[in-house]
Amino acid sequence: MKINKFLPLLALLASTSGISFSALAEIVVIVHPSNNVASLDKSQVKKLFLAKTDKFTDGSKANPGDQPEGTSIRSSFYEAVTNKNDTQMKAYWSKMIFSGKAAPPKVLDNGAAVKAWVAANSDGIGYIDSSLVDASVKIIFTVP
Numbered sequence: 001m002k003i004n005k006f007l008p009l010l011a012l013l014a015s016t017s018g019i020s021f022s023a024l025a026e027i028v029v030i031v032h033p034s035n036n037v038a039s040l041d042k043s044q045v046k047k048l049f050l051a052k053t054d055k056f057t058d059g060s061k062a063n064p065g066d067q068p069e070g071t072s073i074r075s076s077f078y079e080a081v082t083n084k085n086d087t088q089m090k091a092y093w094s095k096m097i098f099s100g101k102a103a104p105p106k107v108l109d110n111g112a113a114v115k116a117w118v119a120a121n122s123d124g125i126g127y128i129d130s131s132l133v134d135a136s137v138k139i140i141f142t143v144p
Contacts, residue, residue, distance in 0.1 A: 026130040027077055029141035030115065032122045036060065040141045046081050048125060050092070051102035056125075064105035065117050065126035073111065077127050080143045 029045055031037065037056045040048075047053045048062050056062045067074040070086070078089050096102040108114045111128040118124035119136035133139060 025073075027073060027080070027127055027143040028130045028133060028139045029125065029127045029143070030118050030133065030137040031056075031125050031140050032118060033136070033138045034122050035138060035140070037140055042081060042141070042144070045141050049078075049105060050082060051096065051104070061123045062125050063121060063123040065114050065124055066105040066107045067111065067114060067127065068107055068109065071110075073127070073129060077143060 029040065035056065036058050037060075040057065044057060048056075049064050049066075051064075054062055067077070075086055078084055078086070082089070084092060093104045097104070106117075108117055108126070111132050114126035114128050115132050115134075115137055118126045125140075127143065128137075130139075130142075
């Protein structure tokens with residue numbers, strides 16, 4: 001009879017497990033397929049997305065595209081790559097803009113828009129859910 005007591009809990013766990021797995025999507029950094037850079041490390045990605053550099057490792061121009069503020073993919077990306085949360089990123093960009101040192105990356109509507117923008121711009125770099133990747137873009141970094 002004790003087993004019957006746990007059935008509702010097991011049913012709840014089973015029904016929510018799909019949500020947990022979808023939250024574990026892999027984030028990848030993408031570039032145009034013609035980009036000569038084969039891969040970047042975390043430090044290089046961080047420098048590009050914090051406007052510490054505007055060049056790829058081969059010296060070519062890099063133009064970052066960003067996901068919308070407040071999205072889980074953006075939060076996860078910046079926490080993993082820069083070790084900054086949403087509030088810290090806002091403060092960082094406020095300081096950079098106010099001081100005239102840099103402007104934040106171009107913000108696009110969603111992952112599909114980031115992929116389309118990168119596919120259309122040979123200097124583009126962005127990050128998307130790995131499930132969106134196709135032949136129109138090239139992966140150069142997988143977010144840990």
